[in-house]
Amino acid sequence: MGSRLLSLLSETWPPKPKWTTDDIPNLARKVMIVTGGNAGIGKETVKALLEHNAKVYLAARNQVRAETAIKDLREKTGKDAIWLKLDLADLRSVKGAAEEFRRKESQLDVLFNNAGVMGAKFEDLTAQGYDLQFGTNVLGHFYLTKLLLPTLISTATKSADGKARVVNTSSSGHHGVQTLDFSLYQDSPARRKIKSSSAGTYLHSKFANILFSNELARRYGDQGIVSTSLDPGTVSTDITRTLPPMTKFIIKTFLMYPVELGALTQLRAGTSPEGAEMNGQYLVPWARVGKPSAATEDQKQSEELWNWLEEQVKGI
Template sequence: MGGLLSVVQQSFPPHPTWAVDDIPDLTGKVAIVTGSNVGVGKQTVKELLKHNAKVYLAARNATKANTAIAELKDETGKEAIFLQLDLADIHAVRKSAEEFLSKERQLHILINNAGVMIPPVEEITVQKYDMQFGTNVMGHWLFTKLLLPALLAVTDASPTREKARVVTVSSSANYFTNEIDFEAITDGPKRRKYDSWNLYYKSKLGDVVVARELARRHGDKIVSTSVNPGNLDTDLQRHMPRWQYAIVRHLLYPASYGALTQLYCATSPAAEDANGKFFIPWARLGKANPAGEDAKLGEKLWRWLEEETEKH
């Protein structure tokens, strides 16, 4: 009941009190936003560019990414840098991280924004994991882990002991499950017993768990937060049946609203002490599913991710 109440309350948030104009000057800061050629990610890149950050637009499709980069340059006068990233392929994630580390020594802001929602159950990652957990959780976890040298270097190079920011995008879906079924992440009969929505719920809980565990492990040099960006009218609904979309579209907000919460966590001085916290629309401190705060689950998931990714 508490989870449902949280979902309802977060679906009708009050007017935001924090705005993109409140973002401080980001000159000298390096940022990566995943899945940022469209929707909330693109809006996020736009605001980071406008405030003088050096931004890597990480996306799978080079053509779409370069189109977005050109459009953003027209709008901001600043040019993002394309970083090829396919979160559904462990080898591609490794290659992407290597490419970034060959160019940059520090990474001040990492926004794990990309995600997939309710694709057909038959869709799996290159290494045969569930597409939603593999993309939303595994791909982002590995990308973040591989980028740790650049993230941790921010504090080491800062006279004020500044911390890097890592923002992981979850959703209100994290409230709809209290478990991660480890036997249903790799494709097989157990996984196929779930429908796409249940698999989505588990991936979004996984995002919260990973963000909390990152905060526990590296909170001395990283501010790790997770967010519910809100109910947004974006490409994320592309797999939703038309009749469902016809119902929910009246409850959806523009993508620009969704960028607010992750931009707040990534840039606001007020979020410097928010390590391990969960934020809700629009840029407000909230509470995630209590299961996401389970330290034993966090340790188990982290260890499972290490073991599974090391296989490939």
């Protein structure tokens, strides 16, 4: 119990980073996707990847915001990211994005499942009627990963280290959940009776991100897939945009770190040579291998989640 508490405290108030973007190797001839790459940690991640010569698809739903981010990144790096239209809250859009990417590319070295929604109302739903936070953070990313797995596996077979990576953004908030509750995740009479707070489904989504990542690692590790999950840290990003103004002010003023630090953990998982050996591991701020809650190690829950997710995307 004591070691778990110390681990959580270390996630919340991490030491100074020992790994920085200067440690990223040359990424020339590498192809990567960053979901939510137009803002926050995602944009900072795209910036670092471009600076190290990767070909980067910036996946975002809003064309204006995506193009604004691409222009800003061009001014800072001298290089262009490529907009990939993706709305994770609409499974048909996810399918369209995967098809568009595969029309353009036969290679995908790293998929950063970075995008996220936090603070949505409990009544907010995705296009297919799922809780907006769980549907975006978990189901949308699951479907995108599933559709791109053939490309990732093909890339792994041709790469020098025999690996392709999927990096899944979770949160220290996952510690607040011990078990899945599928009655929360999809609109139904049972869900409407619960009248839960939106915070509950956000924490569930972050718990599920780790379960998904672990199950992906188990199922596809022998085919060259390296699946990691991570807590990026309490970072000042646009994800707080839907929170009440006073709550947002307090969090951003007293609890949050610069976005540059927040990108480090997923950048190490996705780009470092040692990251290729991190299949199934969980990383914590800043770019350290850590330990998630014991509940995330429950393989039965991971399998149950995977099977549920598979059912939801049938026929899309």
